[in-house]
Amino acid sequence: MKNTPHDPVVMLQQLIRCPSVTPAEAGVLTLLQGWLQPAGFRCERLPFSDTDTPDVDNLFARIGTGRPHLCFAGHTDVVPQGDETIWTHPPFAADIRDGQIYGRGATDMKGSVAAFAAAALDFVRENPAFKGSISFLITNDEEGPAINGTTKVLQWMKANNQVPDHCLVGEPSCVDHLGDTIKIGRRGSLSFIVQVDGKQGHAAYPHKADNPVPKLARLVDRLASKTLDNGNAHFDPSTLAFTSFDVGNPAGNVIPSRAVAKFNIRFSTEHRFQSLKELVQMEIEAVRKELGGKWYMRAIEGADAFITEPGEFVQIVSDAVKAETGRTPKLSTSGGTSDARFVKDYCPVLEFGPTNATIHQTDERISVEELKATAKVYRRILDSYFKV
Numbered sequence: 001m002k003n004t005p006h007d008p009v010v011m012l013q014q015l016i017r018c019p020s021v022t023p024a025e026a027g028v029l030t031l032l033q034g035w036l037q038p039a040g041f042r043c044e045r046l047p048f049s050d051t052d053t054p055d056v057d058n059l060f061a062r063i064g065t066g067r068p069h070l071c072f073a074g075h076t077d078v079v080p081q082g083d084e085t086i087w088t089h090p091p092f093a094a095d096i097r098d099g100q101i102y103g104r105g106a107t108d109m110k111g112s113v114a115a116f117a118a119a120a121l122d123f124v125r126e127n128p129a130f131k132g133s134i135s136f137l138i139t140n141d142e143e144g145p146a147i148n149g150t151t152k153v154l155q156w157m158k159a160n161n162q163v164p165d166h167c168l169v170g171e172p173s174c175v176d177h178l179g180d181t182i183k184i185g186r187r188g189s190l191s192f193i194v195q196v197d198g199k200q201g202h203a204a205y206p207h208k209a210d211n212p213v214p215k216l217a218r219l220v221d222r223l224a225s226k227t228l229d230n231g232n233a234h235f236d237p238s239t240l241a242f243t244s245f246d247v248g249n250p251a252g253n254v255i256p257s258r259a260v261a262k263f264n265i266r267f268s269t270e271h272r273f274q275s276l277k278e279l280v281q282m283e284i285e286a287v288r289k290e291l292g293g294k295w296y297m298r299a300i301e302g303a304d305a306f307i308t309e310p311g312e313f314v315q316i317v318s319d320a321v322k323a324e325t326g327r328t329p330k331l332s333t334s335g336g337t338s339d340a341r342f343v344k345d346y347c348p349v350l351e352f353g354p355t356n357a358t359i360h361q362t363d364e365r366i367s368v369e370e371l372k373a374t375a376k377v378y379r380r381i382l383d384s385y386f387k388v
Contacts, residue, residue, distance in 0.1 A: 008375040012114035013094035016103035022077040022144035023054040036061045048148035056141040056148035064133030071135045071164035072116040075142030078105035106366045108359035112170025119378035150339040167349040172356035179325030183351035185333040187266045189302030197294040200257035212259040215293045235268030303341040308348045320380035
């Protein structure tokens with residue numbers, strides 16, 4: 001029937017049945033475009049390439065030309081399914097059993113994409129004269145190198161005057177129950193490799209060698225015991241974790257000539273890349289002055305910390321979540337990174353999606369009830385955002 005609501009369950013099943021393991025499109029963007037275009041969305045397929053990375057197809061779709069402009073952002077690529085023989089249901093069959101939809105990408109994040117689409121299609125059908133714009137930024141490169149996906153689509157959007165006023169990323173943000181968490185930011189990530197060169201020698205004659213191990217161990221102790229900050233209103237204290245200490249030495253009676261440590265810092269908005277590099281360099285210099293050695297440091301920038309300060313947009317999303325789930329969501333900055341780290345350079349961005357208990361696992365799944373409730377949250381966000 002003409003006014004029958006779009007069913008996110010059927011839509012998710014169709015998306016799962018496209019085996020779009022990064023970077024394969026496998027028909028998934030074509031399927032989504034086939035839903036949006038007949039409803040009036042102007043669709044742009046945006047394939048991008050780069051040196052030594054796979055080509056990636058992306059989709060940008062928009063209805064309306066005015067403001068305010070709300071963008072739904074997400075990805076249709078999925079991680080590999082692993083050993084299919086240990087799945088209870090085939091990973092790309094989208095079987096439903098006991099109220100659960102099984103399949104790779106069910107929660108991460110084809111479920112959100114289906115809920116986005118169902119909510120937006122119902123909204124524009126029922127409000128054909130709404131004031132503003134709704135868009136979709138959908139990449140097939142979030143689970144991969146993230147080079148030919150969201151970053152380049154955003155650049156294209158800026159060059160073509162398509163930057164939204166606000167963006168909602170559908171990553172599975174909730175922990176135990178739908179509605180318990182909205183991500184209003186993310187911690188930054190910065191990795192280091194520190195190397196100390198010494199002089200190899202016999203363990204029986206340590207005075208004839210220059211052992212780099214105690215030098216590097218001193219740095220490890222200084223950094224591991226250091227308080228980076230005390231956090232702030234929206235972030236827990238920054239953390240530093242050592243992941244490797246290696247001398248490449250199989251012999252028990254040889255002093256090695258080199259020692260290498262690796263560590264990662266997850267940091268709040270109290271820091272930036274440069275301030276952390278300077279902090280680590282200062283600690284290295286303190287140990288060098290005390291114990292000597294030839295030191296080398298390499299910093300590998302991941303994602304910078306960011307926050308979308310609570311305000312009207314956060315309130316709209318929070319109110320919609322509470323109205324549909326009965327829960328007051330926690331405003332969180334926990335977890336790793338997502339494509340929101342790219343969007344934040346263009347407009348305020350939040351993340352809200354279903355629970356993340358089975359993401360990347362065998363038998364990834366989402367309940368029919370949760371998927372339908374997620375679509376209702378997105379629809380209520382649209383109603384409130386455009387004040388219809």
